[in-house]
Amino acid sequence: MKRDTSLSLASPTVGTAAPDDGAPSLAVPAPRLNFDAGPRPAITIRGLKKHFGGAVLYDGFDLDIPKGRFISVFGPNGCGKSTLINLISGLTPIDGGEILFDGRHVRDVTIGYVFQNYRDALFPWITARDNIEYPLKVRGWPAAQRKARVDELVAQFEVSFDLKRRSFELSGGQQQLVSILRALAPKPEVMFLDEPFSALDYEMTLFIRERLQTVFMQTGVTMLLVSHDLEEAVYLADHVLLLTKRPTRVADIVDVASPRPRNEDTLSDPLFVATKARSLSIFKQEVRR
Numbered sequence: 001m002k003r004d005t006s007l008s009l010a011s012p013t014v015g016t017a018a019p020d021d022g023a024p025s026l027a028v029p030a031p032r033l034n035f036d037a038g039p040r041p042a043i044t045i046r047g048l049k050k051h052f053g054g055a056v057l058y059d060g061f062d063l064d065i066p067k068g069r070f071i072s073v074f075g076p077n078g079c080g081k082s083t084l085i086n087l088i089s090g091l092t093p094i095d096g097g098e099i100l101f102d103g104r105h106v107r108d109v110t111i112g113y114v115f116q117n118y119r120d121a122l123f124p125w126i127t128a129r130d131n132i133e134y135p136l137k138v139r140g141w142p143a144a145q146r147k148a149r150v151d152e153l154v155a156q157f158e159v160s161f162d163l164k165r166r167s168f169e170l171s172g173g174q175q176q177l178v179s180i181l182r183a184l185a186p187k188p189e190v191m192f193l194d195e196p197f198s199a200l201d202y203e204m205t206l207f208i209r210e211r212l213q214t215v216f217m218q219t220g221v222t223m224l225l226v227s228h229d230l231e232e233a234v235y236l237a238d239h240v241l242l243l244t245k246r247p248t249r250v251a252d253i254v255d256v257a258s259p260r261p262r263n264e265d266t267l268s269d270p271l272f273v274a275t276k277a278r279s280l281s282i283f284k285q286e287v288r289r
Contacts, residue, residue, distance in 0.1 A: 032250075034062075034063060035063075035066045037065065040067070041064035042067035042068070042189070042190060043101055043102075043190065044098075045097070045099050047060050048062070057248060058080060060097075061248065063250065068222055069222060070216050070222075070225070071224050071237060072237035072240045073233075074242055075283070075286065076243070081226045082194050082226050085224050085226055090106040090107070101189070109190065112191040113191075114193045114194065114196045116198055116199075118176045118196075122175060123167070124166055126166065128166070129150060129164065132181045133150055149185055153185065156214070157211050161174050177208060191221050192223075192224050193224070193226065209235070230280060233279075234254075234276045235267070235272075239253055239255055242279060242283060245289060251283075251286050254275060254278055258275065
């Protein structure tokens with residue numbers, strides 16, 4: 001029997017089939033294997049192959065990632081979540097297949113990348129402001145335009161610390177904020193975030209994720225977030241891309257219909273709770289497989 005791969009963006013349906021963890025009951029539709037990408041997706045992945053030391057990670061992986069959406073990538077440990085965004089962004093070479101950005105190769109696309117290990121990602125010998133300006137300088141922006149762009153980001157993120165300090169003189173949260181501003185500086189078409197909150201305290205995490213949500217709503221830039229925190233993944237995303245164990249495939253795609261802007265009240269809203277519960281149920285099925 002042919003598998004149902006409907007691409008509708010309907011809200012998660014509350015029904016009668018209860019997940020085994022006591023969360024709100026959910027009607028469980030057939031897994032979706034792709035997004036509703038529209039006539040031309042932002043990123044097209046066809047036949048992706050990646051092996052590590054003879055072990056198969058991705059083998060014939062296909063996916064269309066829609067433009068202007070916030071996608072959270074979630075799945076079992078070792079399934080290749082960070083590897084996937086590294087392959088898409090060109091940081092890790094692929095072993096086979098093709099990845100195109102609106103029909104173009106990654107070298108022709110402006111991307112932003114926020115690394116998990118932000119301390120190693122910043123240049124310690126230059127100031128925080130120069131770190132933010134760096135991708136603009138590489139692209140040949142004039143000094144006045146670089147200054148204006150950084151000033152715009154500083155105001156948007158309400159930066160209050162001294163950007164004339166070098167990165168090693170800043171706190172961890174301040175360093176990660178500099179990394180995010182640097183990624184946003186060139187006005188990327190696609191932004192990759194590899195567990196950007198993993199080393200931050202809760203207060204800074206709440207602050208930065210609210211600012212990211214604002215930037216996303218204002219710019220519509222396509223964002224791909226790798227997260228190990230399911231609540232965070234659902235809270236930020238339009239869709240949660242759930243992956244299987246190796247060899248990695250799409251387990252399901254869960255739409256997040258909670259309206260934006262989201263805030264602390266969103267976390268207890270029945271629709272959000274149901275969406276998180278459905279995502280958790282799929283994840284647990286994969287972990288046990």
